[in-house]
Amino acid sequence: MSKCCICPRRCGADRSVNKGFCGGGAEDFKVSKVMVHRGEEPVISGTRGSGAVFFGGCNLRCVYCQNRDISRGGKGVIFSFADLEKAVFSLVDKGVHNIDFITAAHYAPTLAKFLEKNKPKIGVPIVYNSGGYESVQTLKTLDGLIDIYLPDFKYADDSLAEKYSSAPDYRKVAESAIAEMLRQRGQAVIKDGIMQSGVIIRHLVLPSARKNGIAVMRTVAEKFGGALVSIMRQYTPSFNSSEFAELDRKVTSFEYESVVKEAERLNLSGFIQQKGCETSDLTPNFDDIFSE
Ligand code: SF4
Known part of the structure; x- marks a missing residue:
């Protein structure tokens, strides 16, 4: 695979020789966890769980x-x-409601x-299940193969997208990707x-980013009215960094509820x-690939 351009990062890595920005190389897949996931939205996890496969x-590579x-x-x-x-x-044999491929863009x-x-x-x-940073061209290769898309819509604020995910074009890219997902399903x-097909647009509310969350809701209403949204409050500080000190706390009720109210x-x-x-x-244990 020379000059990889599978995703909008288009980092151009020759993955037969080096890993790309995403960490992907020449392997078929790198898998970090296989589990019955009970923490997705109720229509995804249901009573029997979702068969989750987390890719490495x-x-x-969001900082948080x-x-x-x-x-x-x-x-x-x-x-x-x-x-x-x-x-x-093995997941299907356990009776899961679906198979949930998590972060598989690369x-x-x-x-x-x-x-x-x-x-x-x-x-x-x-x-x-996607971070939302997807190429429309690549998504078209999945047309007919995916029943349910769970894209994040992380940022309406381009400066936050650059600061936290090195992706200043995130908003435009995610808008195009979500439009393609909705076109397909x-x-x-x-x-x-239990959800059989369609799209749920997810937004994880971040500390100190209430206005970004509100702007995401406005964009969803304007461009994707009628789509389901999932507003997530589970952000947990997972690192210490003086550069991103504003992320070193949980989201307040005021911040979360402001986004919900909008x-x-x-x-x-x-x-x-x-x-x-x-x-x-709600964060899986990644120490053992097959443990629950
Ligand atoms: S999938 Fe990975 S290697 Fe390919 S363009 Fe995107 S970041 Fe680079």
């Missing part, structure tokens, strides 16, 4: 990442196609091949309380999180 590396051991630290195991098949079918071409071969046998909806289809004012519908979820309990 990330094309955003809640999964920094795998996104920035590169923790994970090289998986072949056969390894991923074994992992996915493995999208191999994931598309994997799903072309295996989707008919998997038999439950396929979820693509449209409005949510929920049957017996979503309500705009008649957006979707999901909120109750106070008390902002602990590291």
Whole structure:
């Protein structure tokens, strides 16, 4: 794979020789965790859980990442196609409601091949859980293979996107990516309380970034009215840095509720999180790849 341009970072790495910005190399996949996930939105986790596969590396590498051991630290195991098949079918055998591929943008071409071969046998909806920094061209290769998109919409504020994720073009990129996801899957289809297809746009409210959250809600209402939103309050400080001292605390109720109120004012519908979820309990343990 010479001069990788799979994602909008377009870092141009020759992944057969070097790792890219995302940490991806020539391997089929790097996987950091395989688990039954009970902490996604109720329509995703349901009663039997979501079959989550976390990929190692990330094309955003946000400074505050809640999964920094795998996104920035590169923790994970090289998986072949056969390894991923074994992992996915072991989750299906556990009765999960869906298979949830988390942060797979940098493995999208191999994931598309994997799903072309295996989707008919998997038999439950396929979820693509994304930071929102995706190339429309790459997303088109997943058309028909993904049932549910869970994109983040992290920033409406370009300066925050640059400061925290080295991606000053994040807002424009995410808007185009979400538009493509909605083109592919449209409005949510929920049957017996479990999502079958569609898009949920997620926003993690950050400390000291209330206005960014409000601006994200306004953008969603203006451009993607009718889409479901999930407003997350689970941010937990995961590092100490004098450079980003404003991130070294939890989100206040005022900050979180300001964003929720704006979503309500705009008649957006979707999901909120109750106070008390902002602990590291919702962060998986990445020490053992197959532990719950
Ligand atoms: S997927 Fe990784 S290697 Fe490819 S362009 Fe994006 S950051 Fe670079």
